[in-house]
Amino acid sequence: MRGLAYLAAAAMLASCAPASRVPVAAEAPVPVSAEMRSWGTVVFLWQVSPSGEVQHTSAERPAGQQSMFAYWAVTRRAQVGPEGYVKIRALFDPVARLRPGAWTCGQGYTDGPYGMARWGAGERATASYHSGCPSRGATALFAALDPATKQVEAWTANGEVISREWMGPPGEEPKR
Template structure:
């Protein structure tokens, strides 16, 4: 009788184990996106020109400096925040663009053909507790750097189009 109980227990344990494997395979986690958060900023003379941030659900915001005609970029300006409605396609398109970035990114400090006073900024890619920052400077005219800037420009244009299509959620005074 104890042998029969032991056999039943083994069969039951095997059934549970195989059911657990089937469940794990049936409910395998979706692959995570490359990043949990992406942020980008454009500056000129220390002041924000524009910036954006986005989550994997495609929601985020785009910010633009509100400047008077002819106002110097060094003068602080109000910032208009446009809230981008969540749509996974927003993030998927951005990720496809950013996956064209070279690794490692070229260093503008090593630039041979450099124009001063051009816009510059930072791209931040966050996954979990790790954020990778890629500083950029559009004043570098070296061929390999221009190719890098083409990718950043495409990402910025994608997000600017989403932001411009969204209403202003708030306006911050100059700082």
């Protein structure tokens, strides 16, 4: 009987004690980024940081150049503020809600551009893709990637050039 009294008293005292709460750390925002290549050559690479710094690399071909393997990889930078990051990140929300099985491609053609996109932290927020993939996940990714890339291109069109690297055959760089 005395054991029950002790148990009841302990229960009452425990109910008076403040609940200890361990703060849950919010996921720190990570840059949103994407890249696309074709036959190993850069189509585009871009990244938008949570602070709104944008970097965009694209292939710029010399006038009259026909070879896809001879180009300058030009990287430009712009600042669009945190609201720019939020805008780009929001484009990937439908992709983030997809289940992992949505990425299964099945019989897609593989002779096309390919790349990777990242819109958050962790494995579920990164996708490798090829443009011939007919899956629901790839369709959603392309629906986000296209407007995001166009927005990044618009932001950086007149941005500061921070690098320009010749990617063609050595010694064949045209005069600027």
